[in-house]
Amino acid sequence: MPEVPEVEALALFLRERLTGHVVTGTELVEGRALKTRGRPLDELVSRAITAVTRYGKHIDLDLGGVHLSLGFGRAGWATWREAGAPEVADAAPPAPVIAQIAFDDGILGITDAGDWLSVQLHVVDAADEVPAVAKLGPDAADPAFSREMLVRALGGRRKQLKALLQEQETIAGIGNAYSDEILFAARLDPTAHAASLSDDAVTRLWRALRDTLDGAVRDRRGVPIAEQKAAKVAAMRVHGRTGEPCPGCEGVIEDIPGTKSGAQWCPACQGS
Known part of the structure; x- marks a missing residue:
């Protein structure tokens, strides 16, 4: 399970890599992962990332007022492939891809290696509309945690x-x-x-x-x-x-x- 140190590192990577970049396409491979059924991933297309924020073990991608919340659960994680880069075969079997978000310079993949699906995706207007984010306690990695x-x-x-x-x-x-x-x-x-x-x-x-x-x-x-x-x-x-x-x-x-x-x-x- 990714925990706060790994999710913080991922948030930093995505913030540096994606801020200002535009979503050009989406693919939802596992429909059960999208918890906001009335708001498809296609709502993100043509929008640019304006901020990336970590909430506990969740990551929020702000696309100018529309947010994609990534909840990794027990075995979820992310991949990144630069535009034009060939797919590289891993020594171990790759984790199943749950969804892909294509940007103008690469593809963000969301994977889940668990025996049961734990990744959760939400398309919302604000990060705290995601139930699991709204009820989070104080962040353990916050320097202010006293x-x-x-x-x-x-x-x-x-x-x-x-x-x-x-x-x-x-x-x-x-x-x-x-x-x-x-x-x-x-x-x-x-x-x-x-x-x-x-x-x-x-x-x-x-x-x-x-x-x-x-x-x-x-x-x-x-x-x-x-x-x-x-x-x-x-x-x-x-x-x-x-x-x-x-x-x-x-x-x-x-x-x-x-x-x-x-x-x-x-x-x-x-x-x-």
């Missing part, structure tokens, strides 16, 4: 930290992988409830969140969008590293109980 904002997000709730960090209505932008990395950096049990945290633990969590995301956003900047997933995987310290030595102690990385191998932790470092 310890006090984290305290409000935690809210003394009896909800597991792992699940709470991924709750987009509470904190926007964090998914499965970075929640593992943040909790490892904070040395906190992912199954502990937010209500159980001491003041010191809240401070550790906030610092780990800031350090982890700030570093990842910085490291992903400038990485070609086709290489973002590999860069993310390579940077993980515990996520996806089941059975490997813990980078922080003499323990071994294990799957978090109940996650069906989808999330990892170090019980020695993070155990209650």
Whole structure:
């Protein structure tokens, strides 16, 4: 799943590459992805990109008052091919193309590699008309995200930290992988409830969140969008590293109980 560091890098690429460029054509390959059925992608044709904005794990393309919202879900992503450039065969099978937006100088592709469709496209008049965007909590990667904002997000709730960090209505932008990395950096049990945290633990969590995301956003900047997933995987310290030595102690990385191998932790470092 692309999370805030990768989506921020994609937004930066699209902002630099597409601002001022005109849509010359569209193709919707998978009709289920377009959630605004009364507003086809063809509404974008002949309009120029005026702004590209990230909202959590969503990207909004502003075309002079008409907006295309890209929600990548669990396995969505984007491709870019310069006008006139030949298609290059990948070593691995390419992800299915969901939609294509042709510009005067290239083609933006939206793909989804999941077993079920998770990409969502909306053609709207304003970004906050997209339900998932309208209900987003404060952005985790915003430099202004403070310890006090984290305290409000935690809210003394009896909800597991792992699940709470991924709750987009509470904190926007964090998914499965970075929640593992943040909790490892904070040395906190992912199954502990937010209500159980001491003041010191809240401070550790906030610092780990800031350090982890700030570093990842910085490291992903400038990485070609086709290489973002590999860069993310390579940077993980515990996520996806089941059975490997813990980078922080003499323990071994294990799957978090109940996650069906989808999330990892170090019980020695993070155990209650």
